[in-house]
Amino acid sequence: MRADARKNYNHLLAVARDVVTEHGADASMRDIARRADVGLATLLRHFPTREALFEALMCRHLDALAQKADELEAAKPPDEALVSWFREGVAFVHSYRGVVDLMASAHANPASALYASCAAVHAVGARLLLRAQAEGTARADMDGDDLFALMSALAWLAGQSAFAPRADHLFHLIASAILTNPSSNDVKKATC
Template identity: 60%
Template sequence: MRADAKRNRDHLLTVAGTTIAEQGIDVSMRDIARTANVGLATLLRHFPTREALLEALLHTSFGDLTAKASELETSHAAEDALVSWVRDCVAWTTEYRGVTVLMAAAIDDPESALHASCVTLRAAGARLLARAQATGAARNDIDGDDLFALIAMLAWTGDQPALAPRASHLFGIIASAILTSAGGGRSTGVYGER
């Protein structure tokens, strides 16, 4: 890719990230192009669909969360690794209002531009969950799909202005429901508050 084309693409991603964070994923492609001071055709040349734009925008974050799961798997106790990773996922997904709806749909849609990234992310969480289950720290009646759904549910809660103040409390309840130990993250909030 030529340097000027890469600069333009990076600029579009920066503007899209800011716009989506402020207005949610339903912001029109036309509004993103207008905010970036380019024509709609220019935006569509780089990103022909909203999902293609979101995949490019979120790709690094998906990779970071997957790498974080691998790091936690080797550096933390199973219970702590699982809770920490779920907390990071929930916090990240609330940065882009409405992205959890797309992620939940993409997981079952191989044609979605987000499918591969979502499947990889779900697999990373499933590994952490299986490790916690193997040590007896997590319930055995949930799987990676359930964990992905719980993350989406908690992120959706954080997207709702009326419910956002309860997000940390609800995270603690869900963490306690996943874990088998008595302390199971009950007082740990979405952003790590105690």
């Protein structure tokens, strides 16, 4: 991609991120184009569908989330790495209101533009979970799908005004349920 085209693409993504953060997954493509100071046709040329836009937005964060998993694996014990990454994943999913529904439906739909991104999240989470299970520090009856479902559920709950004040407490409850012998200090240490 030419330098000016890359600059325009990055500008559209930055504006889209801001609009989606404010309005969630139902953000208007017209509003994104207007705020980016381009025509709708220009936006649609780069992102022909809402899913394509979300895929582009999420890919950047998913790459960072995968890199974070690598860093945590190298620097922390398996249980701490798993819980720290899980917190990062919940925060990521929560940052785009309404994306939970898109990710949940894409999870089982290989034709979805988001399928590959969701598969990447699953693979990284499953890898961290397997590592903790091999050490005996995570429940053996869980798999990557369970971890993804819990991540999505916690992100959704944190976005609900009735549960938002309890988001940290709920996170600690779920993190404690993932680990086999969690002490409250271990979960807190892994989530800081």
